[in-house]
Amino acid sequence: MAASKLDPYRNKRSAERTGEPFGASGPRPRLFVIQQHQATRLHWDFRLEWNGVLWSWAVPRGPSMDPAVKRLAVHVEDHPIDYADFEGVIPEDNYGAGSVIVWDLGRWTPVEDPEAGLAAGKLLFDLAGHKLRGRWTLVRTHKRDQPEGREWLLIKKPDGYASADTDLSDESVLSGLTLEEIGRGSRRAAAARRALARSKAPRRVVSARGLKPMLAETADAPFSRAGWLFEVKYDGYRLIASREDDEAHLYYRSGREATALFPEIARALQALPYQRIVLDGELVVLDDEGRPSFQRLQRRAQAERPRDALRASVEDPARLYVFDLLAFEDWDLRPLPLRTRKRWLERLLPSEGPLHFAPHFVRRGAAVFEQAQRLGFEGVVGKRADAPYRSARSRDWLKVRGRRSDDFVVVGFTAPRSGRSGFGALHLASPQDGTLRYCGRVGSGFSERQLGEMRTRLEPLRRDTPACSGAL
Numbered sequence: 001m002a003a004s005k006l007d008p009y010r011n012k013r014s015a016e017r018t019g020e021p022f023g024a025s026g027p028r029p030r031l032f033v034i035q036q037h038q039a040t041r042l043h044w045d046f047r048l049e050w051n052g053v054l055w056s057w058a059v060p061r062g063p064s065m066d067p068a069v070k071r072l073a074v075h076v077e078d079h080p081i082d083y084a085d086f087e088g089v090i091p092e093d094n095y096g097a098g099s100v101i102v103w104d105l106g107r108w109t110p111v112e113d114p115e116a117g118l119a120a121g122k123l124l125f126d127l128a129g130h131k132l133r134g135r136w137t138l139v140r141t142h143k144r145d146q147p148e149g150r151e152w153l154l155i156k157k158p159d160g161y162a163s164a165d166t167d168l169s170d171e172s173v174l175s176g177l178t179l180e181e182i183g184r185g186s187r188r189a190a191a192a193r194r195a196l197a198r199s200k201a202p203r204r205v206v207s208a209r210g211l212k213p214m215l216a217e218t219a220d221a222p223f224s225r226a227g228w229l230f231e232v233k234y235d236g237y238r239l240i241a242s243r244e245d246d247e248a249h250l251y252y253r254s255g256r257e258a259t260a261l262f263p264e265i266a267r268a269l270q271a272l273p274y275q276r277i278v279l280d281g282e283l284v285v286l287d288d289e290g291r292p293s294f295q296r297l298q299r300r301a302q303a304e305r306p307r308d309a310l311r312a313s314v315e316d317p318a319r320l321y322v323f324d325l326l327a328f329e330d331w332d333l334r335p336l337p338l339r340t341r342k343r344w345l346e347r348l349l350p351s352e353g354p355l356h357f358a359p360h361f362v363r364r365g366a367a368v369f370e371q372a373q374r375l376g377f378e379g380v381v382g383k384r385a386d387a388p389y390r391s392a393r394s395r396d397w398l399k400v401r402g403r404r405s406d407d408f409v410v411v412g413f414t415a416p417r418s419g420r421s422g423f424g425a426l427h428l429a430s431p432q433d434g435t436l437r438y439c440g441r442v443g444s445g446f447s448e449r450q451l452g453e454m455r456t457r458l459e460p461l462r463r464d465t466p467a468c469s470g471a472l
Contacts, residue, residue, distance in 0.1 A: 005053045008077040012095045020090060021082040026310045032108040032127060033084040034063065036170065038179045039098040046073060046154065048108050048125070053078040055118070057152060063132055065156050065163045073138060073154040085267055087175055089183045099179045101172035102271075104131040105353075107314050111135070121149065124157075130173045130352045134161030169351055174271035176350030186273040188347050195344075196331045206327035206334070208242035208249050208278050214324075214389050216381055216397035222369035223400075228382050229338065230365040231358055233399065234292045234321055235378040236284035237301070241320060241355075242327075243269045243277050250283075261301055264313040265320050268354040276329050277348070280389075281322035281358065291376060298440055302470055321358040322349060326389060334389035341389070365400075373402050409436055411467045413458060422451025423458070429468035438470030 015022050031049040036042075037058075044062040047054035057073035064071055084105065090097045106129030110117070117123040121140030127133055135157035140149050156162050170178050177186060238253040248269035250258040259266050262283065269277075284292040285300055296316050303312040325345035326334055333341050342360065349357045361368045362385075369380040379401040387396035412427035429436040 005078045006080055009079055012077070014094070018090055018094045019086075019088050021080050021086055023080055023082060026081070027307055028081055028084070028310055028314045030107050030109060031081070031084055031314045032104075032106055032129065033102060034104040034129075034132070035086070035100050036062075036103040036172075036179055037096065037098060037100050039090075039096050042179075044103060045076075045100075047079060047084065048114075048123075049081060049084075050114055052081065054081060054083060057138065057154065059154055062168075063154060063156070064166045065132070065161065065168070066166055067156045067158045067162050068164075069156070069166070071154045073152040075140075075150045075152055085174075085271075087172060087177070087182060087271060099182045101177060101179055101182055102174045103170075103172065104129045105173055106130060106132070107317065121152075130354075131168050134159045171351055172271070173350055173353030174268050175273055176348075176353070177273055181273075189274055192328060192344055192348060196328065196333075199331075199336070199340075201331040201333050201336055203330055204332050205276065205330055206278050206332050207244065208240045208251055210255060211240050211251070211278070211326070212255075212391035213238060213240060213253055213280060214391060214397060215393040216383075216399040217393060217395045219382070219398040219400045221400065222366040222380065223382065223398075224363055224365045224367070225382065226363055227385050228365065229342070229360040229362060229385050230368045231323055231360045231381050231383070232368070232372050233378040233381055233401075234282045234284045234358075235294050236282040236292055236297055236321070239281055239283045239320060240326075241265065241269055241279045241281060241322070243272050243274060245275065246270065258301075260306060261304065261309050262313070262318050263306075263310055264317050264354050268320075268350075272348075272355075274329060274348070276327065277325070278327035279320075279322045279345075279355075280324035280326055281320045283318055283320050285316050285318050295439075298438075302438075317354070319354055319356050321356050323358040323360070324389060336388065337386045338383055338389070339385040369400055369402075378402060408439060409468075411436065411438070413455075414441065416451075421448055422455040429470075436468035438466075438468045 010022060013020060028049060033047045035045040037045050041060065044059040046057045046059050056076045056079050058076055059071050059073045061071055087101050089099050106127060109126040111124040111126065114123060123138040126135050137155050137157060139153045139155065141151045141153060181187065239258065240251045242249045248259060248266040250262060250265060252258050285296040287293040287296060300312050300316050300318060303309045322345060325341045328344065328348065346357050349355055365380060365382050372380050379399060382398045384396040408428040408430055410426050411429045414424035416422055416424050425441040427441050428439045430439050
């Protein structure tokens with residue numbers, strides 16, 4: 001059925017002459033995307049996924065966050081799902097010739113029956129994107145010279161996200177490029193290459209595979225210190241992320257690859273306009289209040305089948321808060337001071353999107369910790385601004401954890417490694433609806449003697465099947 005819906009789209013295009021997608025990539029229910037498109041005239045293509053295709057409207061002046069502003073939206077042919085990732089230049093003499101970027105991306109939630117609304121000429125829905133959020137409506141106009149009803153109005157509904165300030169970024173949320181740059185290349189990348197050629201950064205290729213992250217020592221109390229930068233801890237998964245020769249890679253702190261689990265992060269990495277880049281950051285999934293939710297992140301990590309991961313990338317999208325730049329193109333940036341690496345990191349990342357520059361604060365670590373506690377974050381990490389990046393635990397990075405606790409059930413343990421005795425980490429589960437749901441694993445903090453004693457007590461409790469649901 002989806003194929004017949006796409007016939008008008010395919011009939012206007014030639015697969016041999018354009019790089020636009022012609023198929024449907026996989027299940028991404030309730031995906032929405034807005035693509036800025038410089039064709040004969042500049043416009044924004046507003047697309048909502050429904051039943052395996054993207055319903056599409058061309059909005060000549062773009063969306064407005066002001067409820068008093070009504071934007072014309074012309075209903076056009078349905079597009080394939082994988083068009084949501086398309087950025088590039090449609091060649092001359094092709095339908096829609098011109099530059100295209102992914103201006104916004106996220107999830108839409110219909111408030112009323114969307115098929116009935118499409119037929120009746122009124123759609124009411126919520127958007128959760130990187131730029132557009134809150135409640136919106138599409139209303140079909142009733143003009144006598146428009147018998148097919150192609151002209152609609154896109155209107156922001158009054159809510160906490162509405163604003164008369166309509167100055168929204170013209171950058172892609174995937175690549176960070178503008179329409180002008182999509183064909184000729186990134187000005188920021190060119191500037192970085194020139195500057196790094198004059199810097200003390202060694203000229204050598206750095207691979208993310210096998211790269212050990214730099215780790216922080218623990219501080220006893222919050223502190224403020226000149227020459228230090230302070231970052232919020234987001235209660236997520238540490239990741240080394242890279243784009244290397246058109247391929248994206250994500251690695252956990254353990255070295256295990258996680259690329260297939262988080263396709264939205266991989267897509268954003270592949271869209272970056274650089275041959276090679278290696279990043280360090282913390283992966284999170286935000287709750288409905290915009291705060292990191294460790295439970296949602298754990299649930300995301302359990303969606304291991306490609307179709308499940310693709311679906312989850314829309315339902316519970318992940319975001320990578322990037323706090324360090326380890327390599328760019330053929331330069332190893334790890335020997336450079338942290339403040340220098342961060343300066344280039346902020347310039348090279350998109351200003352909005354799945355790859356998010358993690359903000360930092362200068363000197364006032366105690367105040368940052370107090371605010372992080374108030375907002376419910378995990379804690380704060382202080383870092384020496386002039387420190388290089390070393391793949392080891394170092395007192396150049398000091399973490400201060402907040403007082404946070406919850407009740408969990410120990411359901412297993414990992415084998416000891418690196419000369420350790422007893423066991424490695426503890427597997428935990430939490431009670432949910434009368435059953436136990438796997439939550440993840442944690443370090444035990446036991447001494448060598450306690451590890452041996454606990455292993456002796458736990459060994460008789462071993463069983464053949466897991467005591468909880470979810471992956472161990």
